Amino acid sequence: MVKTYRLKDVSQIADEIVLNATSKTILFYGEMGVGKTTLIKEIAKRIGVTEMINSPTFSIVNEYELEKDKLFHFDCYRLESEEEALDFGIEDYLFSNHWNLIEWPERIENLLPEKIIRIELLKNKNGSRTLKKCIVK
Numbered sequence: 001m002v003k004t005y006r007l008k009d010v011s012q013i014a015d016e017i018v019l020n021a022t023s024k025t026i027l028f029y030g031e032m033g034v035g036k037t038t039l040i041k042e043i044a045k046r047i048g049v050t051e052m053i054n055s056p057t058f059s060i061v062n063e064y065e066l067e068k069d070k071l072f073h074f075d076c077y078r079l080e081s082e083e084e085a086l087d088f089g090i091e092d093y094l095f096s097n098h099w100n101l102i103e104w105p106e107r108i109e110n111l112l113p114e115k116i117i118r119i120e121l122l123k124n125k126n127g128s129r130t131l132k133k134c135i136v137k
Helices: 007-019 036-047 082-087 090-094 105-111
Strands: 002-005 025-029 061-065 070-075 099-103 116-123 129-136
Touching (some): 002 007, 007 036, 007 129, 036 070, 036 099
Parallel strands (some): 025 116, 070 099
Antiparallel strands (some): 002 129
């Protein structure tokens, strides 16, 4: 699936992602400032997060309680190695059967589960975004 959208349409894109999700682990690829966190915030709302959603840039992971589930939002940008991720117990999160929304997943590529949704975001010259979604089973 390839979609081009404007930031004002991000809620609709988030709805589509959640409705068609075949995995609770969603990876977000794209340059800094492309809108990964903005899209994740909208997805989190659609899943049922009611509290303020913040970027986990310094904490690496933020946890949100859902009615019958949890959502973990990762920002792996500051990780210098997969060893660092293992040290804070990332495998416990990834294989918990809860939602895992991961920014900068290329930093932990070898630790990721097999069943994922991969989303690539590109910022276009006219300010719109292009989303490329690839489901990996």
